[in-house]
Amino acid sequence: MLRHAFFTFIIKHGGGPLSHLGVTYKDLLTSIFL
Secondary structure (H helix, E strand, O other): OHHHHHHHHHHHOOOOOOHHHHHHHHHHHHHHHO
16 A cells, blocks of 8 residues: 555655656666566
8 A cells, every 4th residue: 555655645646846756766766667
């Protein structure tokens, strides 16, 4: 559940002030899920 919450947090704040970090996290999570 913690991993899901972390993933949701990244998606929700992906376009916020952490947008540049959000891209990195999304790429990282994508590589994990793929």
